[in-house]
Amino acid sequence: MDDHTRDQTDWALAVEGDGKAFGRVFDRHAARLHRHAVPLVPTPVDADDVVALVFLEAWRKRTTVRFVDGSLLPWLLVTATNSAHNLSRGHRRYRSFLSRFPVDEPVPDPADGLANREGEAIDALRMLAVADQRILTLCLVEGLGEREAATVLGVAPGTVKSRLHRAKARLQKQYLASIPPLGGLS
Structure with a gap:
């Protein structure tokens, strides 16, 4: 059975509710549609959206899609081209809209000076x-409370509290030992 016959057969099954048949049509044509869409859209990632839109539209119009010599591919390609143009037009409009706003001078981030310290x-x-x-990553980085951390670690909340206190002290000691003294202030 060639792809054309399989398209018509699988599509008829899909219209009747066979999800696997729809999946076979998708698998048969998705890569080709993606290759078709890549040069038509602003970024290659947008081609994924085009493929999704094409199959959404195919499902939406499942009873009226057109087969050409038994193949669904020509209809899918035309729909992909239209979807790509719509997506590109939306991108252009969005960029045009953003370009109307004034651009502020960039303000340096105070945290940038701390990058080496981090x-x-x-x-x-x-x-x-x-x-x-x-204990430090659970409580300080991830923000878990003592009870939550205790549950995760399988210990009592009081144990978490004391371990956290000691770990903070060791971290501070290790950190202070790692930074060089400021020049001229010894």
């Missing part, structure tokens, strides 16, 4: 024992 803090965290890393 690396040192992460290095200090990595130098700690795994148990300390675990």
